[in-house]
Amino acid sequence: MERTPHAGAGPVHVPLGHIVANEKWRGSRLAQEMQGKVKLMFEEGLALADFYLSSRYCILYITEADLVAGHGYRKRLVRVRNSGHLQGIIIVEKTQISEQYFPEVQKFTVLDLGMVLLPVASQLEASCLINQLVQEQTREPSRNPFLRKKRCALSEPSLVQTVQQIPGVGKVKAPLLLQKFPTIQQLSNASVQELEEVVGPAVAQQIHSFFAGPH
Structure with missing residues (x-):
């Protein structure tokens, strides 16, 4: 089979139904859990991501050890985000050991x-998730396989903890905001007037400034 080009050379070619x-x-x-359910192709020198579902979609896997070790994973995330040709999904091992680091990541x-x-709680759970994404991509190649997963991910109760970290929000206002703006995208695109209806003018301005400013 033709070898897949390295990520640094541009988009990776992934045959339908395969994972690179x-x-x-x-x-x-x-990998052992995924074998037999999907077709795995291993490649050296894939600098950006851990798994490629297609030439456009990839997965970055942050292990429990990565979280405990510090911020080393951040550079990889930023590189994929800035690549221009890749859309990534981040899978993180959230265990009893790494749970304290999860809100930050x-x-x-x-x-x-x-x-x-x-x-995910384990690599077994991660393999089931990745297999499902591949199956969805196989059934509908032109469809973004992350769209449904994205809605699920951002509606999790743990998202409340993330929204609480926005200046002026806190534990009381975060659930109220997510009731009206159930995704980060909706919240970040909300106007000051729309936010005022939920949290009042002062906090609405803080939220709007937070998303409008540089990160």
Whole structure:
């Protein structure tokens, strides 16, 4: 089979129904769980992402160890976000050990970068999620396989914790905002007048300034 070009050389060619995986995942529990359900192709030198579903869509996987180690994962997320040809989804291992670090990575991924984030409890759960995304892409190749997952991810109760970190919001106003603006995209695009109806003029201006300013 023709070898897949490295990510640094441009878009990665992924045959329909396949996943191109970074060589570092060969032999991992995640790869073992995915084998037989999808067709994996391993490649060395995939600098940007861990898994490619197509030439446009990729997955970055942040392990429990990555979170505990610090902010090293941030550069990878920013590079995909700024690549211009890739749309990424971020899968994060949210365990008892890494749970304390999760709000920070959630804020950085969802609020600062505007990317899709999905927490998983294990690599087994992650394999089921990735397999489902591949199946959806196989059934409807022209459809963005992340759209439905994005809505699910941003409606999770954990998103409330992220919205609470917006200046002036807090624990009381966050659920109220999410009732009217159930996604970060809707919240960030809301006008001051629309926000005022929920949180009043002062906080509405703070929220609007937060999203309008540089991150």
